Amino acid sequence: MSGSRPLFTPFLTEAESIDLDAALVEATNIEPWALQFKLGTAGYRDLLDPEELFNFNVPFNGLSAALLLESRAQLAVEAGLKSLHVGGEVRPHTQEFIDLAARIYSAHGISVHLRPKGTRTTPIWLSSFGVFYDELDGGDNFTASHSQNYKGGWKPMEAAGGQLTEMAGMIADRVRELIVKAKSEGITVNLAAAGNELIKYDFDPVDPYVDVLKKVIPGGLMAEIPGATAKGFKAGFCTEGGSMAPTARRIFEAMNISLDDGGTVFFTHEEESNTFHGIGIVEGVNHGVDPGKWQVYKNVGAQKLLAEGKCNVFFIWDPDGDRFNMVTVAPASLAAKFAAAGLEVDPLDDKRCFVFFKPNQIYFMLTALKIQSLDEAGELGNYNWIVASTFPTSMSIGEVATTINERTGAGLSTYRVPVGFKYFASLVSDLEDQLADGKETTRATDVTGVETVFGSKPRLLMMAEESGGAAMGPAEPMSSRNGLRTSLAAKEKDGMQIGIMSLCLGARLFSKGGSFAEYYLQLLEEFDTRYRFYERRDVTLFDESLKGEERDQAKAAGNARKESTVAFFASLETKTPAEVTDILMALLPSGTQMPKIQRVFHAGDGTFIEFDDLWFELRASGTDAVLRYYMEGRDADILGNLNAAFEGMNIPG
Numbered sequence: 001m002s003g004s005r006p007l008f009t010p011f012l013t014e015a016e017s018i019d020l021d022a023a024l025v026e027a028t029n030i031e032p033w034a035l036q037f038k039l040g041t042a043g044y045r046d047l048l049d050p051e052e053l054f055n056f057n058v059p060f061n062g063l064s065a066a067l068l069l070e071s072r073a074q075l076a077v078e079a080g081l082k083s084l085h086v087g088g089e090v091r092p093h094t095q096e097f098i099d100l101a102a103r104i105y106s107a108h109g110i111s112v113h114l115r116p117k118g119t120r121t122t123p124i125w126l127s128s129f130g131v132f133y134d135e136l137d138g139g140d141n142f143t144a145s146h147s148q149n150y151k152g153g154w155k156p157m158e159a160a161g162g163q164l165t166e167m168a169g170m171i172a173d174r175v176r177e178l179i180v181k182a183k184s185e186g187i188t189v190n191l192a193a194a195g196n197e198l199i200k201y202d203f204d205p206v207d208p209y210v211d212v213l214k215k216v217i218p219g220g221l222m223a224e225i226p227g228a229t230a231k232g233f234k235a236g237f238c239t240e241g242g243s244m245a246p247t248a249r250r251i252f253e254a255m256n257i258s259l260d261d262g263g264t265v266f267f268t269h270e271e272e273s274n275t276f277h278g279i280g281i282v283e284g285v286n287h288g289v290d291p292g293k294w295q296v297y298k299n300v301g302a303q304k305l306l307a308e309g310k311c312n313v314f315f316i317w318d319p320d321g322d323r324f325n326m327v328t329v330a331p332a333s334l335a336a337k338f339a340a341a342g343l344e345v346d347p348l349d350d351k352r353c354f355v356f357f358k359p360n361q362i363y364f365m366l367t368a369l370k371i372q373s374l375d376e377a378g379e380l381g382n383y384n385w386i387v388a389s390t391f392p393t394s395m396s397i398g399e400v401a402t403t404i405n406e407r408t409g410a411g412l413s414t415y416r417v418p419v420g421f422k423y424f425a426s427l428v429s430d431l432e433d434q435l436a437d438g439k440e441t442t443r444a445t446d447v448t449g450v451e452t453v454f455g456s457k458p459r460l461l462m463m464a465e466e467s468g469g470a471a472m473g474p475a476e477p478m479s480s481r482n483g484l485r486t487s488l489a490a491k492e493k494d495g496m497q498i499g500i501m502s503l504c505l506g507a508r509l510f511s512k513g514g515s516f517a518e519y520y521l522q523l524l525e526e527f528d529t530r531y532r533f534y535e536r537r538d539v540t541l542f543d544e545s546l547k548g549e550e551r552d553q554a555k556a557a558g559n560a561r562k563e564s565t566v567a568f569f570a571s572l573e574t575k576t577p578a579e580v581t582d583i584l585m586a587l588l589p590s591g592t593q594m595p596k597i598q599r600v601f602h603a604g605d606g607t608f609i610e611f612d613d614l615w616f617e618l619r620a621s622g623t624d625a626v627l628r629y630y631m632e633g634r635d636a637d638i639l640g641n642l643n644a645a646f647e648g649m650n651i652p653g
Contacts, residue, residue: 010096021186028056034179039168041420041622043155050092060152070189071174073108081137085113087122088142089243089320097142103191106198113203121243123321128161128492130205143320146290162425162491210254215474218373221504228507229264236311241273242319291316291325292468302327313506322493323468330517355517359468360394384455388415391603392630393466395531403527418604424463425491447604460489469493533636537629568651569607569618
């Protein structure tokens with residue numbers, strides 16, 4: 001097997017082709033990759049070689065990319081699609097992949113829409129919005145989000161800007177069909193000349209995005225920023241060397257948020273870097289660049305900037321701008337209370353302590369803030385606002401809505417979906433279809449069969465994933481460039497929305513002499529929050545940086561563990577609570593405290609166990625080689641001990 005063999009020339013201004021026959025299939029070992037290729041919760045992600053595009057010892061390389069893009073192109077033509085956007089972030093070979101997609105698509109007669117020349121990157125939410133706004137037939141973004149830089153990724157989108165759903169399986173099937181055909185008679189993948197007339201550098205929806213953003217963020221919140229800035233408020237934004245800085249600069253300027261010296265915000269790690277400036281590498285181990293991981297949020301320089309008074313709050317975006325987190329300071333005198341409430345606290349000085357938040361806790365605060373802001377603006381009762389979350393997202397977010405309903409009679413709705421923002425996109429699209437059909441009352445049925453009725457004016461107040469991604473919708477539907485489409489909300493996670501909402505809250509708290517931590521405690525008590533302690537245990541199944549046969553062996557062992565664990569918990573879904581209790585107690589350590597089980601069900605991609613005042617879910621990650629054990633409740637000790645016991649169970653078989 002050849003480890004490397006160039007099959008095409010990136011950026012070549014002449015047409016060329018890849019001729020794939022049985023000999024090349026064998027030489028490149030592409031068939032095993034094709035047999036297991038699929039699109040998951042966030043598209044496709046896998047190992048690449050940062051130094052070599054045509055290294056066939058890793059799954060994501062120039063040939064595998066060509067095959068998945070050729071499959072996408074063939075199916076697009078068969079479906080009558082005529083225009084696609086292609087963008088990406090900063091990881092290795094991204095520009096080569098963008099060029100490859102543009103050349104394959106244009107060779108099929110599809111018009112391709114890239115960023116203006118000189119603009120290299122596109123945050124994932126801008127790709128999504130622009131596909132909708134420019135009335136394109138779909139789009140692609142080359143991103144592996146928060147993963148290590150030795151992983152590449154590809155996320156294809158449909159016309160509304162959401163991740164492909166129905167066509168996803170068709171692409172995987174077509175990849176395998178191409179391999180079969182290549183082995184029997186050979187296939188040719190044509191690449192048009194780079195920069196040909198079907199490739200247009202006109203994808204720049206920043207200004208219309210800003211117009212929508214101004215409708216998503218309540219005006220009363222935006223008004224907090226100038227006054228706080230005049231009093232000395234300043235916020236740092238870490239972009240991790242990713243795609244956010246160029247676009248965020250334009251948006252901040254358009255929103256009249258001042259930048260740099262003397263301004264409201266400044267950037268760190270702004271220069272694009274396909275190694276992310278080494279962020280996430282701790283003691284020689286690469287943990288990726290997920291802002292929700294302590295290896296990231298404690299190692300981006302936030303503490304020094306906050307300690308020196310260079311900023312009052314520090315925000316972090318991941319490379320493609322769909323995940324978000326922050327580092328804050330609060331009164332040291334309250335440090336024990338913050339820790340007792342489930343916040344992570346580190347010492348700073350006599351007056352201040354550091355407080356680190358998890359995404360769940362941020363979205364809990366922002367949901368309460370937006371409800372309050374909509375009420376102040378007189379828009380809360382005019383629409384059927386929905387607070388949506390994934391099943392393993394903190395239930396405290398939905399509790400805000402249900403508590404307000406109980407106390408005021410407000411008509412807020414809650415709804416839960418499986419993990420993957422495509423399920424939020426499907427919910428939004430389904431509501432849009434019902435409105436287009438003239439339905440007087442909109443509704444949706446979740447994966448457990450429970451129907452929720454929303455009303456005649458459904459609006460998305462919050463769509464939140466515990467992993468760090470969220471998005472919101474405006475009070476009135478968005479319209480596309482020529483008015484051919486409307487949309488109730490973003491179809492992709494949007495860290496820009498969340499970043500500015502958090503900036504507004506930070507400004508308000510600064511002006512009042514408060515802190516995020518104090519505000520969080522205030523909300524816990526105000527809503528008598530039941531689900532306030534949250535834990536996620538990640539069990540790594542194998543080292544994804546391995547290559548070749550060593551990787552195959554480790555992956556097989558990891559998959560065996562994953563399959564047996566998932567199958568065990570799935571087997572509980574058909575049993576009664578009493579039967580599940582007996583099975584679990586027989587496997588758990590003697591003396592384990594387990595609350596009464598109310599029900600067990602399949603949550604779309606994992607097994608969910610609902611206890612009294614506690615819930616648990618087991619699911620395998622759709623993007624990383626990880627098993628995840630989620631648990632949340634009111635008693636930190638009970639849930640911590642029980643979750644640890646679940647993780648350590650010796651599962652039969």
